[in-house]
Amino acid sequence: MKNLDHSQLQKLKNEIQDRKAELIGIGLKYGLSHQETIQFSQRLDDLINVYVRESAHKKRNGSIRLRCDSKRLE
Numbered sequence: 001m002k003n004l005d006h007s008q009l010q011k012l013k014n015e016i017q018d019r020k021a022e023l024i025g026i027g028l029k030y031g032l033s034h035q036e037t038i039q040f041s042q043r044l045d046d047l048i049n050v051y052v053r054e055s056a057h058k059k060r061n062g063s064i065r066l067r068c069d070s071k072r073l074e
Contacts, residue, residue, distance in 0.1 A: 003054065003057060003058075004054045009051065009054055009055065009058070012047065012050065012051050012054070013051060015047060016044065016047050016048055016051060019040075019043070019044045019047060020044060022040070023037070023040050023041055023044055026040050
């Protein structure tokens with residue numbers, strides 16, 4: 001994935017928050033060990049990893065300084 005700008009990072013952060021809410025609903029509906037819940041959780045993990053990687057890249061390069069607010073991602 002190419003380096004994301006500030007706007008793209010914010011959109012990704014918002015998407016992560018939305019997907020997290022969806023995951024909670026899926027977990028409540030199917031249970032935590034159901035295949036659909038696990039797959040959705042893995043896709044959410046992928047988004048979080050991209051966000052963390054891109055945020056760290058911006059910090060290393062002295063660009064936009066964003067932090068991953070773990071409380072909002074929980």
